[in-house]
Amino acid sequence: MDAVIIAAGYGSRLASLSPSKPLTPVCGVPLIEIGIRQAAAAGVTRVVVVTGHRADAVEAFLADLSQRVNVAIEPVRVADWSKPNGYSVMAGASRCAGDYLLMMADHMFDSDILAALLKVGSETRDVTLAIDLDTTSPLVDPDDATWVKTNADGFISAIGKTIPVWDAVDTGAFLATPRLAEAIATAIAAGKSGSLSDGMQWLADRGRAATYEVGGAWWMDVDDPRAHALAEELAPRHLTAAFAPT
Structure with a gap:
């Protein structure tokens, strides 16, 4: 199974700690390495990483990491990383022949979440x-979360940062089919900005966007210094694959 990790953005809220969000270390391990190690522990054998901001540094790190963790890693660089994240999803999906695990570089996941999604x-x-x-x-x-409203069948009815009613939060991990990238492109053609949420909402409106509830499994978004401090405290307790000796 392939994974696509979105790692193109600037990461302004972490800029005081690191010039590159995906290379920001948590207990000495860069976020992008944590994500790749957790994905590999869940069963992923190939990872496409979408790069943009400070792409040269990220791609050089990935070349070394691929050798250390014995996982095929393919960087795909987007020309304009200031565009909404749906453009990165489309770029990454273009390198995958079928379904893929989609992850955000600044989110960390218990490998059980990722393994369950694959199934x-x-x-x-x-x-x-x-x-x-x-x-x-x-x-x-709550100021940065993407919220989700589900229906009685557990499918998504609404998703976004500003929806008025929600009952769940988006963890940043998806099992995607090629239809997700197609939905983002369709949303752009209809005048939307091109965010991942635009494509998700397009599929949700057609009853095609499902959910998997993590059931207490550990995850977090490392998006600012406060979250980073929490990650340094908590991540080694929960993400054993990412912090295992090599």
Whole structure:
């Protein structure tokens, strides 16, 4: 199974700690390495990393990392990394022949979440998003979270940072089919900005965006110095694959 990791953005809220968000270390291990190690522990054998800001440094690190962790890593550089993240999803998806695990470089996941996602694909869904029903967790930043409203069948009815009603939070991990990139492109053609949420909403409106509830498994978004400090404290307890000796 392939994974696509989005690592192109500037990461302004972490800029005081590191010039590159994906290379920001947590307990000495860069975020992008943590993500790749956790994905490999879940069963991923090839990772496409979409780069942009400080791409040369990120890609040089990935070349070395591929040798150290024995995982095929393919960087794909986007020309304009200031565009919404849906453009990065489309770039990464273009290098995958079929379904793929989609992750954000600044999110960390218990490998159980990722392994479970790899098993939930079906003909009834074009994308499955890992969601957390604990929307008041101290690890969730309400000012930056992407919220999710689900229906009675557990499918997504609405998704976005500003939706008025929600019952879950987007963890940043997805099992995607090629239809997700197609949905983002369709949303752009209809006048949307090109965010991942635009494509997700397009699929949700058609009953094709499913969810997987993480059920207490550990994850967090490392998006600012406060979250980074929490990650340094908590991540080694939960992400054993990422911090295993090499």
